[in-house]
Amino acid sequence: MTAQRRATTQRTLVQAALTGQDRFRTAQDLFAELRAAGHPVGLSTVYRHLQALADEHLADVVRTGDGEAAYRYCGAAAGGHHHHLICRRCGYAQLIRASSVERWAQRVGQEHGYRDVDHTVEIFGVCARCTG
């Protein structure tokens, strides 16, 4: 019953653009990049596909300090739960796993009587390449 997702040119473009780099980029950024690369995509289409990719867990989303949403491809590679070490200058991000932190968060939540405990953990800094 679930709607099928079609293999359209735009879907491919957006996904390819996202897969291309290990960086967090906003919808507007990707839109600009695609346009600059000569691909006549619509802004709303970019938004729609990014959302879809996020829903399918193929893309991670983080909120920038000023409220914008930034996306990063994160296919099957990161099958499960993980965090990021993000360069606040270029957006480059690498996956981080830390079962000890997962356990810590879970424990803290339970100790205080919370249900459905979840958490967000991101590490920011300026990567070696940007330190120039």
Next chain:
Amino acid sequence: MTAQRRATTQRTLVQAALTGQDRFRTAQDLFAELRAAGHPVGLSTVYRHLQALADEHLADVVRTGDGEAAYRYCGAAAGGHHHHLICRRCGYAQLIRASSVERWAQRVGQEHGYRDVDHTVEIFGVCARCTG
């Protein structure tokens, strides 16, 4: 030379409203509460003071999933760095300290050659009172 901040009625109102509860609330929420309490404050004034309080580190800010900014009073009590255990239903939040996590984040950043390492850590769940 730094501009002095004046002791105005509105400034007091906003700060008092924030101090009143250990919950994260949006500017709009606080505005509504103040108005409901019979205080004729302007929405922009609320925004301006919340920003000011955040700049002075008297208020913590978190971004809700849909990009809104939520504030919580956090005066001298939490002098330094800390995190929160937030109820995703009522917004109630309690301070959490975890030096082990701080160290972990710092270490991960350095091991990868990052400078100015920083991090965000928040734990979400449904508090005992809301579990009903």
Next chain:
DNA sequence: GTATTTGCAAATCGTTTGCGGCTTG
């Protein structure tokens, strides 16, 4: 008295949605 603060309305800005036309299966 004078610089700051207010509040309203208008302006921003990222993001969403309505909808006729185009594509895919």
Next chain:
DNA sequence: CAAGCCGCAAACGATTTGCAAATAC
């Protein structure tokens, strides 16, 4: 052909800003 897409333009909702009147020091 029918069910989904596309893209553009209009709609949205949170936050910001311009500006004249009100207020603090």
